[in-house]
Amino acid sequence: MLKFCFRFTTRLAIAALCLLTITGSVRPNAVEQIRSQGELVVVTRNSPTTYFEDNVGITGYEYELAKAFANHLGVKLVIKQADNLSDLYNSLERKQASFAAANLTITDQRTKWVRFSTPYMNVTQQVVYRRGGMKPKQTFDLAKGQLVVASDSSHAEKLRQLQSKQVPELTWSESPDFESVGLLQMVATGEVDFTVVDSNEFEMLQAYYPNLAVAFDLTGAQSLAWAFPQSRDDSLFKASESFFRNAQTNGLLSEVRERFYGHLGQLNYVGAKHFKRQTDKKLEKYDDLFQQAAKQYGLDWRLLAAMSYQESHWNPRAKSFTGVRGMMMLTRRTAKELGVRNRLDPKQSIYGGADYLTKLHKRLPKRIQEPDRTWMALAAYNVGYGHLTDARKLAVKDGGDDSRWMDVKDYLPLLSQKRHYKNTKHGYARGSEPVTYVQNIRRYFDVLAWNDNPDLDMALESE
Structure with missing residues (x-):
């Protein structure tokens, strides 16, 4: 009897183990x-x-x-x-x-x-200094000034390698409280002499700190x-x-x-300084108009402001050789269609430009999504809807996607080449201009957006 009970219990335990295995006792990945x-x-x-x-x-x-x-x-x-x-x-x-x-x-x-x-993505580590301040030319020069980098960063790791193998006299500080934005701000205001950031970070932030520049690359290409x-x-x-x-x-x-x-690098040192100066000097005078017009037409006021800066540098009396005039540089014909009586009146011009951009935005095929839709509407504002359509058709003909700005912007410049524009409906256009136009506006918009964001201490410092 005891032998039978033992055999039965053993078989039961084995059966239970098998059942657990079959029913998925294995931990989910x-x-x-x-x-x-x-x-x-x-x-x-x-x-x-x-x-x-x-x-x-x-x-x-x-x-x-x-x-x-x-x-x-x-x-x-x-x-x-x-x-x-x-x-x-x-x-x-x-x-x-x-x-x-x-x-x-x-x-x-x-x-x-x-x-x-x-x-x-590949980046390089870059040494950044303040224009007019001490400019290091090589790694040995870093020992001559105050250098600060972020704690636990790849930059600190690289500095330790340099110190142990090449520049034993190199010293620096590591801050757990600051990362790239804060460190660049410290260099811009003269609190420290240099810092090290990744190239994509400086590329994105350079426009906010026009008094900063890259001294040299500390490394070759590194992967993110x-x-x-x-x-x-x-x-x-x-x-x-x-x-x-x-x-x-x-x-x-x-x-x-x-x-x-894609739009970075459009703003050089001179352009960035001028934009900051104009922002400080002129924008406050017109930002209420930009905000009111944007609200009425469902736009971002900073986009309108960026457009207006690209068009006229916020000059109500601006005039081009083609005859377009005002804050938003409206043609006489477009102004008439929009009901703008005085193109030199800032309010009429800003509202007219907002109205026109909205119409172009709505006119684009529904399948074009944001943010491509806005970039293409801006391109149409600059070069004309017909020429934008021609460029989109060229993109499709060549196997590109006419709903993506990154494809269309490559075909707009072809509208200035006879072998391409002779087969289009609207013919010749200075196709490179709308590409530069859109990319500049995107860059100006970035700066205005960051300056308008209280959660990120990105305000440009005065020199």
Whole structure:
């Protein structure tokens, strides 16, 4: 009897073990857990190159990529904001986020304790100084001034390498309280002599600090990537690899890069200084008109202000050789169609320009989405709707996408070449001008938007 009970109990235990195995006692992997919870938690930093909030909502280069990845997984994106790099890495270590998307450079030190995704951008580390101040010409010169970088940054890691191998006398300070924006501000105001930032950060922020310049590149090209915690479960990492392959193939990476970086470099040192001077001197006089007109026509007032600066530098009596006049440089014919009686009257001109831009915006095919829709409406404002249509048709003929600004802007300049414009409906146009026009306005808009954002201390400092 006892032998029978033992055999029965043993068989029962084996059966139970088999049942547990069959019914899925195996722990769900990371992707399965994320899909079960319905959300992907990503840690990042609040900065112009990563994640920020504007008048439309949450945006940013890293945010848009992470959001696309969440959509790829079929879940909602949840952002965890880190105060600094140390806080960001702690969030990964404590498993408070699935990965970090924060303009992180792949370095030898970091790869010891995080796993990096497929790179999505290359940058260089750049030494930045204040124009008129001490300009370092090589790494040895950094020891002659006060140098400050962010704590736990790739820049600090590079400086330690230089100190140990090339410049033993090199000294610097590391700040956990400041990142690129704050450090550039300190250099701009003369609190410190130099700092080091990534090239994409300086490219995006240079217009806000026209008195800053790059002294030299501290490194060659380095890759930016997402950082995943080291784990035996690599399901989410593999999902990110698949996502980036698709993003490269379907043009998503190019599209996001164009959105945030495609218009940069349009504003040189002289242009940036003049824009700041005019902003301080003239904008306040007209910003109520821009805001009122924008409200009436459902536009962003800063877009109207940026347009007006590009058109006339906020000069109500501006006039071009083609006869267009006023704050928004309306032609006589367009002004008549819009009911503008006096093109030199700032209110009439601003309202007329807002009305005209809105009409062009609505006229575009519904399939053209934002922000491409706004960029194309601006191009049409400058070169004419017919010429924009011709460029879009050229793009389609060549296999491009006529609903994407990044494609259309490459075909607009062809309208000045006879072999292209002779086969278009509206003929010759100075097609390079609307491209420059749109890119300049995007840059001016960026500056006005950042200056209007109290959550980011981005105000331009007076020299």
